[in-house]
Structures are given as structure tokens and as C-alpha cells.
Amino acid sequence: MRVLVLIQRATTPMDRWLMGVSALAILAGMFLTVSRPGQSAVVMRDNRPVLRLALDRDIRTEVEGRLGPVVIQVEQGRIRLLEHRSPRMIGTRTGWIQGAGRTAACVPCGVVIRVEGEKEVAEGDPNGFDAVSE
């Protein structure tokens, strides 16, 4: 309480407004530095990076896979692989991915895409699996 009284005596309403704005700016900065995963994705061919794509720009592009071109599409912050016909095309089964650490792959094509950042598993999310046995 003494601190609050001291602040009130030592500052004008404008000072307090500035302090509030500054505090909010600092807190916003802290929040943004720790929670901005999934801003880009890396495309790997045979475990080597061949392309990096920003997820904030819609694009449709191709990389050369073992069996021919593999189409990669970015839309509204999400990314997916489009095939090439193969039941082992894990990427196609996965569909759109978003969120740090998520992957999609075309195994026979040798192509993997991974959204960059530390893998996130939301607390309390029953579907936030560390892995799926299949």
C-alpha cells in the first residue's frame, strides 16, 4: 500500500498512463518471444534440407523426389504434400499440418516436411499425442 501511495504522490496521471503502456509493451514482448512457433517449414530430401518455406505466404511449389516431382502447398499458415500415388504416402494421409514439430512425409519419394520450432503438446489436450502407434 505504501508503494502505491508513493507512486501516486510522485507521478501524474500521464506518468501512470505511460507506465501502464510500458508495462504492457514489456509483457507483450515477453509473450511474443516465447510463443511464436511454426512460422516456417523445412523441406528435406533424403534427410537433407532442400527448401525453407515461410508459412505466412500462400504458395504452391515443387521439389524433386526420388520418383518425380512432389508438390508442396502452403495456405493460411498450413502446409501439405500433394502426391504421387502411393499408399505409403504418409504425407497424403496426414493432410495439412501446422504447429511446431509437426511432420508430413512421402516415404517412397524421400521427401519430409517439418514445421520448425520445438514440438508442442498442449497441456490437457487429449489429442496432443507424443506419437501414434500404427
Next chain:
Amino acid sequence: MGGHGVINRRVVTFSGMIAALLLIALARGFLSPEPPGIQSETRLQMGTLVTISTWGVEKGSAQRAMNAAFEEMGRIEALMSRFMADSAIGGLNAAPRQEFLPLTEELEGVIARGLEIGRLSGGQFDIGLGPLSDLWGFSREPPPDSPPAEKKLRQWLAQRTSVTNQGIEIDAHRVRLTSASVGLDLGGIAKGYAVDRAMERLEKQGVTSALINAGGDMRIAGSKGGKPWHIGLRDPRKADGVIAVMDLTGPVSLSTSGDYERFFLVDGVRYHHILDPATAQPARSGLMSVSIQTRDSMLADALSTALFVLGEKRGLELLTQFPGSAALLIREDGTLLQTPGFIAKPKGAP
């Protein structure tokens, strides 16, 4: 003077407040740092997608450990893949029958384990089905969309010599195949073995909490800071669906074999990649998938295939030969059978 004093006091107080806020922000980062969470990496290895995740390990150390683990899996693939002509298995399969080739202690151990499980399964788990797998071609690109000619399957059946019955001979660190109908295919056991060795490499690097998932063959060490690893079990008939949930703390291994991994449909009949050596056809045992929890990944890998081929009754009899192993079977009608010791609950259950 008095006016300057008030202004100075205000500037000092204002600056002090901003400094205090900054200090709080810094202290949040430095005094109570978050323990390192999950570090993970995914690579294509052994013909599948392999993800290694560590928990509680700083990024640089985790990366070094994961690199070592992936390297180990690559070494085993180069040794045991039947699709690599220069691998030990590729060389053995290509060699003239009856010709002895040298056998490393490591490979001898894996083959011996496969033969042991094969004998206990009455020959239904068979590591010598390379030529039959080639006939069906599930590993081909493009994949098959129709069964092989019936005549070819009958020929293979007529010539078949089981590896558990003189199809393979091991003698003083040498090995030979005795029949053209036999070719080693360690697909039902080598991936599990590689996962075991990869986990050893992680542990040697000081990692105590980790999960390795090699296309469904998993090995788990420790927990995530006291919380179990949260694993989903795929619904056999919904590609993106999960039918059960497993909260597992290591050490434990988990492997699932199902009729949905590689398959095609002809006139509503499902032809999948898990072959029954007694019929030369995809196994029709009344099951859609089998999951095994046990101590090591090689055993889990082999048992999930063996139980799938054997079916419920004979499969569960085989399971009793391996204390500490438990199974979850999903029957063709969608019902689940969970043996004691298998940790799982239906998805959505509290």
C-alpha cells in the same frame, strides 16, 4: 528549485518502475528457467519415418545424441536390409543356394531370435519369406493393385522350405540358404532391433527420457518430468483416427502390426502385406491389428507380426511363452481384446 525537485523525483520514480518491470521480466527467464522440453527430429530411415524425441535434455546435447542414434539405425539398415544389394542380407539372398557365407555375431543373434520365435509360432512367423514378399510386391513402386498369379503362389507353396525346418543352416559363424523358395526378410524383426540399439546410443549419451518411433515400432525410456508419454493407437479403419490411448513410462516397447499399412482392395477384398506362409496369401486371422507391449522392441516387433498371422486363440497361446509381454487385439468386427498388463484405455475414457 522545488519544481525541478518534483520533476527529478518523478523521473527517478518512473525510471525505477520501468527498471523494476524489466528486472521482473529478466528474473522470469533467469531465476526460474523452464526445464528443456521435447527435442525431436524426424528422418527417413529403414523405409519408414523415424522420429526420435528426448525430454529434459539441452538442445545441443539432444541433437548429438539423436545423431548418434540415427547413425546406429543407418548402420543396421546397411547390414540387414534385403533391398540393399551390398548389405549382408542382400548378399546372402543373392548368393547361390548351398553356399556358405560368413556371419557376424550381431546378425547371427538377430537371425537366431527370429528363428526361435518362428519355431514357437509353429513356423507362422517366418523370416525367410523374401521370395513370397517379392511375388506380392508390397514394397514396389508403384505398389501393386492386384494379387500375383495364382500359379506362381502355388509354385512357391510347393517348393517352400521353412527357415525353421532346414531352409537355413548356421554353422560356426557361417550361414547358407538351402532353397530358392527361401530368402531372408528381416522386416518383421530388424526395425525393432534397430530401435533397441538406437535407444542404447541415446542412453550412452546420458539421455534418460526418450521416445523412438520407427513407423509404429516404439521404445520408451523414462517419462516427461514425471508425466508419462502420451501415445495414441491408430484406428485400423480411420487413417487419422485414434481408437485407444496409452500413457506409458519407460522402459517399455510397443509395436503394432495391422492390415492397413500397405494394402489394396479388389472387389471389396483387402489384400495386405502381412503374409501367411501356410497359404501364401495375406493372413486372414480375424484380426485388423495387434499391438504388443513388452521389454524390448525386437520382441515387440516380432510378436505383433506373429500374433497377427496366428490369430486370437493361437496368438494368445504364443504370448504366454513370453512373460512380461501383453497384447491388444482389434478383431475384424471392431471389438478389442486387451490382455492383463497391457496399458491402454479407449479414446475418450476418463
